[in-house]
Amino acid sequence: MNFDISNIIFSMPEIIVLAGACLLLMFDLILPKGQKQAIAYVALAVVIIAGAETWLLSDNIAHIFNRMFMFDGYSIFFKFVFYIGTLLAILLSINYMKIEGEDYGEYYVLILFALSGMMIMASGTDLLSIYVGLELMALSIYILTGFTQRSGKSNEAAMKYIILGSFSSGVLLYGMSLIYGITGTTQLSDLALALKGQDNMDMSLILAVIFLVAGFGFKVAAVPFHMWAPDVYEGAPTSITAFMSVGPKAAAFAAILRIFIEALGPVAGSWETILALVAVLTMATGSIFALIQTNIKRMIAYSSIAHAGYALLGVVAGGRDGISSVMLYMLIYTLMNMGIFGLIIMMRKGDFRGENIHDYTGLAKTNKLAALLMLIFLFSLAGIPPTGGFVGKFYIFMALVGQGLIPLAVIAVIFSAVSAFFYIRIVMLMYMKEPTHKFDLATTPASGIAIAIALIGILIIGVLPSWFLEMAQRAAFPV
Amino acid sequence: MGIPILSIVTFLPLLGALILLFVRNAVAARWIALAFTVVDFLVAIPIVLKFDSTTHNMQFVEHYIWIPSWNITYFMGIDGISVLFIFLSSLLGWVCVLASWRSIQHKVKEFMMALLVMQTAMIGVFCALDFFLFYLFWEAMLIPMYLIIGVWGGKNRIYAAIKFFLYTLAGSVLMLIGIIALYFAGGHTFDIIELMKQNYPFAFQFWVFLSFFIAFAIKVPMFPFHTWLPDAHVEAPTAGSIILAGVLLKMGTYGLIRFNLTLFEEAARYFTPLILVMSVIGIIYGGYLALAQSDIKKLIAYSSISHMGFVTLGLFVYNSAGVEGAIMQMLNHGITTGALFLCIGLIYERTHTRELADYGGLAKAVPIYTTFFTIFILSSMAIPGTNSFIGEFLILAGAFGYSKVAGAFSIIGAMLGAVYLLSMYKKVALGEINHKGHIHEAHDVNVRELAAMVALAIFVFWIGVNAAPFVELIHPSVSHLLEQLNSAGNMVAHVR
Numbered sequence: 013m014n015f016d017i018s019n020i021i022f023s024m025p026e027i028i029v030l031a032g033a034c035l036l037l038m039f040d041l042i043l044p045k046g047q048k049q050a051i052a053y054v055a056l057a058v059v060i061i062a063g064a065e066t067w068l069l070s071d072n073i074a075h076i077f078n079r080m081f082m083f084d085g086y087s088i089f090f091k092f093v094f095y096i097g098t099l100l101a102i103l104l105s106i107n108y109m110k111i112e113g114e115d116y117g118e119y120y121v122l123i124l125f126a127l128s129g130m131m132i133m134a135s136g137t138d139l140l141s142i143y144v145g146l147e148l149m150a151l152s153i154y155i156l157t158g159f160t161q162r163s164g165k166s167n168e169a170a171m172k173y174i175i176l177g178s179f180s181s182g183v184l185l186y187g188m189s190l191i192y193g194i195t196g197t198t199q200l201s202d203l204a205l206a207l208k209g210q211d212n213m214d215m216s217l218i219l220a221v222i223f224l225v226a227g228f229g230f231k232v233a234a235v236p237f238h239m240w241a242p243d244v245y246e247g248a249p250t251s252i253t254a255f256m257s258v259g260p261k262a263a264a265f266a267a268i269l270r271i272f273i274e275a276l277g278p279v280a281g282s283w284e285t286i287l288a289l290v291a292v293l294t295m296a297t298g299s300i301f302a303l304i305q306t307n308i309k310r311m312i313a314y315s316s317i318a319h320a321g322y323a324l325l326g327v328v329a330g331g332r333d334g335i336s337s338v339m340l341y342m343l344i345y346t347l348m349n350m351g352i353f354g355l356i357i358m359m360r361k362g363d364f365r366g367e368n369i370h371d372y373t374g375l376a377k378t379n380k381l382a383a384l385l386m387l388i389f390l391f392s393l394a395g396i397p398p399t400g401g402f403v404g405k406f407y408i409f410m411a412l413v414g415q416g417l418i419p420l421a422v423i424a425v426i427f428s429a430v431s432a433f434f435y436i437r438i439v440m441l442m443y444m445k446e447p448t449h450k451f452d453l454a455t456t457p458a459s460g461i462a463i464a465i466a467l468i469g470i471l472i473i474g475v476l477p478s479w480f481l482e483m484a485q486r487a488a489f490p491v
Numbered sequence: 492m493g494i495p496i497l498s499i500v501t502f503l504p505l506l507g508a509l510i511l512l513f514v515r516n517a518v519a520a521r522w523i524a525l526a527f528t529v530v531d532f533l534v535a536i537p538i539v540l541k542f543d544s545t546t547h548n549m550q551f552v553e554h555y556i557w558i559p560s561w562n563i564t565y566f567m568g569i570d571g572i573s574v575l576f577i578f579l580s581s582l583l584g585w586v587c588v589l590a591s592w593r594s595i596q597h598k599v600k601e602f603m604m605a606l607l608v609m610q611t612a613m614i615g616v617f618c619a620l621d622f623f624l625f626y627l628f629w630e631a632m633l634i635p636m637y638l639i640i641g642v643w644g645g646k647n648r649i650y651a652a653i654k655f656f657l658y659t660l661a662g663s664v665l666m667l668i669g670i671i672a673l674y675f676a677g678g679h680t681f682d683i684i685e686l687m688k689q690n691y692p693f694a695f696q697f698w699v700f701l702s703f704f705i706a707f708a709i710k711v712p713m714f715p716f717h718t719w720l721p722d723a724h725v726e727a728p729t730a731g732s733i734i735l736a737g738v739l740l741k742m743g744t745y746g747l748i749r750f751n752l753t754l755f756e757e758a759a760r761y762f763t764p765l766i767l768v769m770s771v772i773g774i775i776y777g778g779y780l781a782l783a784q785s786d787i788k789k790l791i792a793y794s795s796i797s798h799m800g801f802v803t804l805g806l807f808v809y810n811s812a813g814v815e816g817a818i819m820q821m822l823n824h825g826i827t828t829g830a831l832f833l834c835i836g837l838i839y840e841r842t843h844t845r846e847l848a849d850y851g852g853l854a855k856a857v858p859i860y861t862t863f864f865t866i867f868i869l870s871s872m873a874i875p876g877t878n879s880f881i882g883e884f885l886i887l888a889g890a891f892g893y894s895k896v897a898g899a900f901s902i903i904g905a906m907l908g909a910v911y912l913l914s915m916y917k918k919v920a921l922g923e924i925n926h927k928g929h930i931h932e933a934h935d936v937n938v939r940e941l942a943a944m945v946a947l948a949i950f951v952f953w954i955g956v957n958a959a960p961f962v963e964l965i966h967p968s969v970s971h972l973l974e975q976l977n978s979a980g981n982m983v984a985h986v987r
Contacts, residue, residue, distance in 0.1 A: 380601075391634055396660075397627040406623075406667070410561070413671040421671070425664035432660050436637065436653065444641045444649050478558045485560055 022074040022083035025062045025091060026131050032058030033124035040117030051117040052106045055124055056099060063095045079199055080138040085487035086339075090134035090266040093343050094259055096465075098127045100350040101255035103462035107454055108251045108357050112160050119159060123255065126152035130263035139188045139198040142267045146184075146231070149263060150177055153256050157248040169247025176230070176240045184227025190220035203275035212281035221283045224271065225290060231264035232320040233313075235293040242305075245313035246367075250360060253309055254353030257316045262342040265323055269338060273330050273491055280330065288328045292423055295321030299431040308356055308369050311434060312349070315393060318431050319345055322408050325424055329411035332491060336484040337407040343480065344392075344404040344473055351389040351466030354459055355382060361454040369438055374447025382453060383442045385467060392470045394435040395428050400470035403477045495553050496538060497567040500577060501614045503531045504584065508607040517599035521592060524603035528585035528610065535581035542574050544964050547971035549620060549684065558623070562680050566621040571968035572748055572818060573617040575961065576741055579825045580617065582946070583737040584610045587730035589943040590833050594729055594840050595643055602643055605635040606730060613738050617745065622670045622681040626663075629742070633659060636731070636739070644726040651719075651726035658719040662709035669702030673754070687753050696758035703750050704762070710743030713766075713803055714773035717796045724792035729836025732788065736795055737829035741821045744802045748818070748972070752806065756976050759807070766807045771900045773800030778907030782914075787845045790915055791831050794871065797904055798824050798879075804901060805886035809976055813889020814969050815962055820882030822961070823870070823954060827879055830867040830947040834860070837940055841933040847918045851925035857935045861920050863944040870951045872912050873905065878954035881962075 020027070036051055036058070043050060066088055074083040102120060109119060129149030136142035154177060158170025192198050194216055195206035210217065226237055233241040245253045276283060298318025305311035323345075326338035359366025366372075376383035392401035405428060412421040473480050507527030514520050543550060549568030557565040569577060587606055595602045612635070615628035633656055641652030670681070676695055677686040691699070709716045724732050752759050777796030784790040798820070805817030837860065838853070839845055854861040870877035873884070883905060891898035924931050936944065954961055 387634075396634060397630045402627075402630070406671075409668065410671050410674070413668065414675055418668065418672065421668050422665065425668055426661070429657065429661040429664050433653070433657060436656055439637075440641060440649055440653065443638060444652070476557075478560065481558060481560050 016076070018074055019076045022069060022072065022076050023081060023135075024069065025066045026128050026135075028062040028065055029058060029124055029128040029131065032061075033121050033128065036117065036121050036124070040121065043117060045115060048115045048117045049106055049110075051120045052102055055120040056102050058124060059095055059098050059102070059127070063092065066091050066095075075137070077141070079201075080141040081132075081135050082137040083135060084489065086270075086335075086489045087131075087135040087266070089339055089484060089487035090262060090342070091131050093262050093339075093346050094127055094130045094134070096343075096469075097255065097258040097262065097346045097350060098123060100354070100462045100465060101251060101259070103458045104254060104350070104354050104357050105251040106458045107456040108249070108360065108459075111360055111362075111454060112249060113162075114160055114249075116159075119156065122152045122156050125149075126156070126255075126259065130259055130266075133263040134266040136267065137200045137270065139191065139200070139271070142271070143181075143185065143188065145263070146267065147181065149260055150181065150231075153252070153260060156252045156255070157244055159252065160249050163247070165247040166249065167247075169244045172240055173244045180227050180230035180237065183223050183230075187220045187223025187227055190216060190223065194220065200270055200275040204278055207276065207278045210279050212279050214282075217279060218282055221276065221286060225283065225286055228264055228268050228271075229290060232261050232268070232324070233317050234290050234320050234324060235297040235317065238294070238297065238317050241317055242310045242313040245316075246307055246309045250309065250353060250357045253312075254350055254357070257312065257353070258346040258349050261316065261320060262346060265327075265338055265342055268327055269335050270489070272327055273335060274489060277330070277491060284328055284330075287324060288417075288420060291321050291324035291328055292420070293321075294318065294324060295424060295427040299427045302431065302434045305434070306369055307367050308372070308438070309367055311369065312352065312356075315431065315434070316349065318427065319393075321427070322405060322424060325420055326408045326411055328420065329408070329415045329417060330491070331411070331415060332485070332488050333407075333411040333414055335488040335491065336481075337404075337411040339488065340407055340477075340481060340484040341404040343484070344400040344470060347466045347469040347473070348389050348392045348399075348401055351463055351470065352386065352393065354463040354466060355386050355389070358382065358453045358455055358459060361452050364452070369441060370448070372438055373441045373445045375442040375451060377447050378451050379453060385463060386442060387439050388467065389470070390435040390439055392474070394432040396432070398471075398474045400473035400477075403473055403481075407481070495567075496534065497551050497553055497569065497618045500531060500534045500538065500581065501567070501611055501618055503527060503534065504607040504610040504614075508604040508611075511600055511604045511607070514600055520600040520603050521588070524607060525585060525588045527607060528581070528588050531610065532581040532585055535578050538569070539574060539578050539964075542569075542571070542964060544571060545967060547571065547967040552620075557621075561623070562682075563623045564621050564682065565624060566682060567618040567624075568620045569618060571965040572745070574964060575818065575822050576617045576738070576745060576825075577614055579741070579822055580610060580613045580738050582950075583733055583825065583829050586829065586833065586943045586946065587733050589939055590733060590836055591728065591730040592939055594836060598642065602639070602728075602730075605639050606734075609635040609639070609734060613734070613742070616742055620683045622673070622683060622686075624681075625683070626667060626670060630660075630663060632739070636734070639731040639734075640723055640727045643728040644731065646726075647722070648726040651722040654719050655723040658709055658716075662706040662716075665702040666706035669699040672699055672702075683749075691755065693757050693761075696755040697761070700751055700755040700758035700762065703746065703755075704766075707743040707746040707751065708769075710746070711740055711799050711803060712743065712796065713769050713800070714776055714796065715769075717773070717777070720796060721789055721792045724795075724832075725786065725788050729832060729839070732832040732836070733829045736791075736832055737825040740795060740799055741825055744799065744806065744817065744821055747803065747806055748814075752976060753972060759976070763807050763809075766803060767894070767897050770800045770804035770807070771897055771904075773797065774804065774901050774904030775907065778904050778911065781911040782907065785847050787847060787850075787915065787919065788832070788835050788839075790847075790911060791828060791835065794908065794911065795824070795828055797908060798828070798871075800904065801883060801886050801901065804897065805882075805889055808889045808893035808897070809973065810889050810892050811966075811969055811973055812885045812892065814973065815965055816882050816885025816887075816889055818965050818969065819954070819958065819961065820879070820886060823878040823882045826947055826950050826954075827867055827870045827877075830863075830944065830951070831871060833943060833947070834864045834867060837936065838933070842929055847915065849925060849927050850919040850930065851922045852930060853920045856924055856930045857933055859941070860936050863936075863948060864920065865916070866948050866951060868912050868916050870955070872909050876952070876955045878951050878958075880955060881958040
């Protein structure tokens with residue numbers, strides 16, 4: 013194996029994030045207690061530098077580390093989705109962690125580690141590198157979930173998450189080993205070559221596919237591997253709920269697209285039906301169970317399950333449009349979910365948790381701006397134009413209809429109409445009921461900036477999606 | 492390319508809404524909203540005046556690249572059918588502001604913003620010639636309307652608002668799939684004009700026709716998709732009812748003309764008997780339901796179902812009398828029913844009751860008000876000399892030309908209209924002053940209210956006496972539409 017300097021150059025963004033995280037660990041030691049927000053700002057800087065570096069390199073395509081790692085438009089697109097998600101999560105965390113009374117620098121370090129894991133997942137072109145990235149991300153997030161140590165719910169959530177998560181990793185590995193057994197390789201493009209001409213209905217292949225679907229299904233909270241999501245979303249610190257509702261999901265989709273469409277593309281017949289079934293179940297379960305939630309974090313958990321269902325449909329559609337529709341969807345989803353969580357985080361102040369949907373009753377009476385923003389994000393999640401959420405769904409439907417999968421598209425729009433109900437229920441509570449208590453929002457400049465970025469993002473994508481759309485279409489890997 | 496007048500008329504209200512964001516004073520909010528809607532109306536007048544009624548081609552066209560990778564353009568343009576509704580929307584815009592002047596007392600600024608956003612979306616729907624743009628406006632309407640009903644509505648407003656929202660959304664999402672299917676069938680374009688030029692296989696037409704038809708039938712609303720309407724109407728504030736009856740319902744029938752009839756001629760032929768049956772049931776059933784109401788607003792709401800049944804009947808009889816009558820009826824119903832809801836709103840502000848039993852003797856207590864109320868009721872009954880007569884007469888003539896049975900049944904509906912409207916009028920306006928409804932305390936209309944009513948009354952008589960200029964506007968577009976339809980019809984007949 014020849015070592016080439018390009019290996020270093022094109023993995024520079026990952027190196028920056030990892031090195032930054034390690035340095036911050038040491039920096040944390042010399043910072044006195046109570047000053048730990050400084051870490052947050054440095055972490056922000058690290059993400060921004062990594063983003064700048066990615067941007068500088070973005071004209072190149074490089075397949076490095078023995079073809080285990082790909083620096084291409086596709087990974088760059090996803091990396092920017094992760095950067096945005098991480099930036100917004102850090103901005104939202106600063107004040108929130110103070111309110112929660114957890115003043116530890118490791119929090120931001122772990123976020124950076126998780127970020128680097130996601131970046132590796134997006135760039136991985138070998139089952140092994142993807143797996144390494146996935147574990148790096150997952151382990152960091154297990155800890156972050158239990159970060160509010162004094163909260164029983166947070167501990168319980170972390171425990172559930174780590175046990176189920178390790179189990180799903182095991183299943184995933186098993187699937188990967190089966191694939192290796194069938195083809196003798198773990199490199200994605202070699203896999204595609206080896207699988208060409210393979211019988212779609214080969215039992216071992218189908219078993220492997222089922223294991224892969226189960227493993228990744230767990231990461232994106234697809235039904236029937238979604239049981240953890242509501243508990244973990246509810247228990248985790250809200251800033252981490254926000255982070256993990258977008259980052260790991262987008263990263264898992266980055267890997268799913270590469271593995272299923274690139275590597276397993278030749279045997280699409282073996283997984284299309286399974287994935288389509290999972291997607292429909294996911295949309296149905298997410299939309300229907302969200303209707304009966306009274307905790308807003310649980311509700312968003314089910315809503316994010318439903319959103320994973322739509323994105324999975326994009327994977328089922330396949331082709332260039334399928335790929336770029338999922339990419340665009342992940343970008344839009346990241347923005348709108350961070351936006352809504354930004355507002356949920358603001359509700360938490362003092363001893364008030366603001367997690368019950370009835371806590372939002374009458375918000376529009378006293379906090380007009382917050383209610384209006386919440387309304388825009390909710391309508392975006394419901395997919396009502398002219399917001400980004402509509403454009404994302406529209407593209408997925410286009411990809412589906414373009415492939416002739418009209419029944420799937422019809423099912424998807426019906427569930428999107430069902431899901432509108434629980435989003436507008438919150439709008440109803442905010443606007444149409446009288447307040448039952450005084451609102452006191454924890455607004456800080458940092459969270460204001462985060463919400464403003466999310467808002468501008470979804471409105472621009474909603475009205476002028478052209479630039480983002482072309483970006484996603486150009487970045488999609490060729491099929 | 493000249494002045495982008497369609498964009499101006501569409502987005503002027505939105506600009507007003509954005510300016511209102513920075514206004515704190517409720518009085519200022521009212522005046523700003525009024526100013527923007529009046530200016531918008533003044534912009535709409537030259538559109539009608541300069542409209543060239545000798546051609547069916549789209550006019551005032553604006554065409555810009557918008558989302559090239561999906562081949563989506565910002566494409567606006569109007570023909571004889573849409574021009575009337577732009578005019579109607581902008582007319583009812585300021586009527587709505589005046590109608591809410593006093594009845595909306597809390598969150599005035601937000602209400603005016605919702606009204607203005609609503610107006611942008613409504614005018615946009617009538618101007619859009621690109622399906623993506625059309626759908627954007629179409630769905631964007633849901634948000635302000637949901638808020639108008641849900642925040643400023645009556646006792647049961649939340650139920651009504653959610654029902655309205657979900658009903659309409661469920662209908663239109665299927666249309667979205669239909670639109671995307673058209674995109675792929677019609678050579679990767681959302682350009683409505685381009686898509687109209689093509690022929691689609693019958694099976695394709697069948698399904699896409701249905702997906703559009705359900706969306707529009709819910710909006711109209713046609714029997715049996717009408718159940719959201721009475722709730723929404725009764726709970727909505729006056730301006731909300733005016734918009735609903737005046738413009739929103741027209742969007743359903745507008746969609747039927749613009750898309751169902753022009754894109755899928757053969758499927759339209761195929762579904763005609765079903766649609767005619769639904770229309771006739773709507774006419775009679777709506778009339779009977781109106782007969783049984785004790786709430787004035789509900790009565791008018793059900794009468795809308797009946798009147799809109801006439802419109803769909805006229806559209807699907809495939810002769811120029813029917814279709815032109817239907818379009819005239821759309822305009823007239825917008826004016827007349829809008830005016831009736833305005834009247835009901837005005838009296839409700841004074842008496843706080845809409846129960847028929849609480850009324851009586853209005854003619855003695857508030858004579859000026861009652862005069863206008865009478866005019867609008869007569870118009871709703873389609874008395875000759877008023878606007879609705881033109882539409883209903885043409886529709887009936889067209890219906891008899893197509894099918895005597897359909898025509899005969901609709902006559903029953905027209906007679907029912909006279910029954911419920913006159914008996915309502917008797918209970919409300921005639922007789923002794925009813926003290927239960929505190930009618931003796933009611934004061935007559937003021938200048939602001941009078942302005943709104945006079946404006947609508949002018950159109951009642953203008954169209955009623957001299958409908959020719961209006962019919963001329965729509966004539967070329969309708970004959971072009973019918974030409975295409977009948978040639979397709981002949982083709983079908985020939986194949987059979």
